[in-house]
Amino acid sequence: MIHTVPETGSTNADLVARLAAGERISEGDWLIADRQTGGRGRRGRMWQDGEGNFMGSTVVHLAAQDPAASGLSFVAALAVYETIVALIAKPQDLMLKWPNDVLLRGAKLCGLLLERVGDSAVVGIGANLVSAPQIDGAMTFSLADVGPAPSRDDFAIRLAANFDLELGRWRQFGLEPLLNRWRAAAHRPGTRLTVHDAAGATVSGIFDGLEPDGALRLRLEDGTIRPIHAGDVSLEG
Numbered sequence: 001m002i003h004t005v006p007e008t009g010s011t012n013a014d015l016v017a018r019l020a021a022g023e024r025i026s027e028g029d030w031l032i033a034d035r036q037t038g039g040r041g042r043r044g045r046m047w048q049d050g051e052g053n054f055m056g057s058t059v060v061h062l063a064a065q066d067p068a069a070s071g072l073s074f075v076a077a078l079a080v081y082e083t084i085v086a087l088i089a090k091p092q093d094l095m096l097k098w099p100n101d102v103l104l105r106g107a108k109l110c111g112l113l114l115e116r117v118g119d120s121a122v123v124g125i126g127a128n129l130v131s132a133p134q135i136d137g138a139m140t141f142s143l144a145d146v147g148p149a150p151s152r153d154d155f156a157i158r159l160a161a162n163f164d165l166e167l168g169r170w171r172q173f174g175l176e177p178l179l180n181r182w183r184a185a186a187h188r189p190g191t192r193l194t195v196h197d198a199a200g201a202t203v204s205g206i207f208d209g210l211e212p213d214g215a216l217r218l219r220l221e222d223g224t225i226r227p228i229h230a231g232d233v234s235l236e237g
Contacts (some may be wrong), residue, residue, distance in 0.1 A: 001028070002156055007035045011057035012113055012124035019117040025059045027167075030160055032056035032152075052130035053142075054155050060121045060167065069121055070229075071175040073100045074182050074214055076112050076123050079163040081185055084109070084127075086158070087143065087150055096186040098207075098216045098233050106235070107132070107141035123163075129155060179210055192236035193218065195228050204236070 008014055011031045018025060033055045062069055077100035084102065085091045095103045102110035109132075113124040129149045132140035143149040150158075170178055187193075191207040195218060208217040208225060216228040 001026070002030045002032060002153075002160060004032045004034065004153075006033075007037065008033045009037050010124075011036065011055060012115060012122050015057050015059055015122045016115055016117055019059065019120050019122070025120075027059060027061055028160070028164060030056050030058045030156065032156055050128070050131035050133055050142075052149070052152055053133075054125065054127040054129055054152055054159070056156060056159075057122055057124040058160070058163065060123060062119050062121060066171055067175050068213060069116065070214060071170055071178065072114055072121055072123060073112070074175065074178045075166045075170045076100055076114070076125065076163065077102065078178060078181060078185075079159060079166045080110050080112070080125060080127065082162045082166070083155065083159045084143070087147075087155075089147055093146065094185070096182055097235065098186065098210075098228075099214070099230075101233075102127075104141045104143070104146065107139035109141050109143070125159070127155065127159075175214060176212070179212075179214060183210065187235060194234045194236060195231045196234075197228060197231040 011033050015025060015031055036055050060072060077096055080102050081096055085094055093105050097103050100112040101108060110127040115122045128140060128142035129152060130142060130144045132142040187207060189207055189209055193207050194202060194204045196202050205218040205220045208219040211217060211227050218226045218228055220226055
């Protein structure tokens with residue numbers, strides 16, 4: 001089910017609050033806003049909305065037999081990627097950036113935010129369909145910049161179906177096949193990266209692939225490998 005509201009502060013915050021209050025939200029349900037006044041990105045950044053863009057969230061209920069919840073970042077990224085790659089004329093213009101950003105011609109097209117509430121995870125997705133809001137320190141693009149943009153509602157239907165598909169694959173086959181597909185769509189090994197880690201430190205190095213759990217492998221100047229489990233990544237050059 002896709003539920004739409006004219007305006008809210010944040011679809012993620014709404015679902016987090018409902019889960020915290022004990023409400024049972026079915027997997028496959030989405031909450032989508034025509035307008036958000038308090039959307040958030042990683043590290044507490046504001047995610048500005050735009051009329052006609054996609055702003056929505058869904059819930060995953062985690063079971064004991066599920067793979068590690070950190071893999072949901074790749075589930076969401078691949079769902080968005082597969083949705084968008086079918087809508088653009090040049091699939092080679094689309095790229096994934098660790099951990100779950102989607103870039104179009106090197107500029108940010110989508111952002112994802114995952115939040116944990118007990119044994120559930122709220123997955124929030126913002127996608128620039130018709131306009132690209134300004135984000136400090138990042139170039140932004142919209143689908144309308146490269147061709148006809150889909151309607152928000154059509155995009156929502158496609159995304160919900162792809163998310164359900166990727167979630168099922170993650171549960172059935174584990175994280176490794178998803179990481180292989182992510183690698184094929186992402187920046188190549190050898191790419192220079194700057195990482196702003198969760199502690200606020202900045203470190204640069206060479207992308208050396210992924211750990212089995214999806215952590216980024218950053219090869220430093222002295223040749224050592226530093227696993228990065230959380231942080232913001234900038235591509236150099």
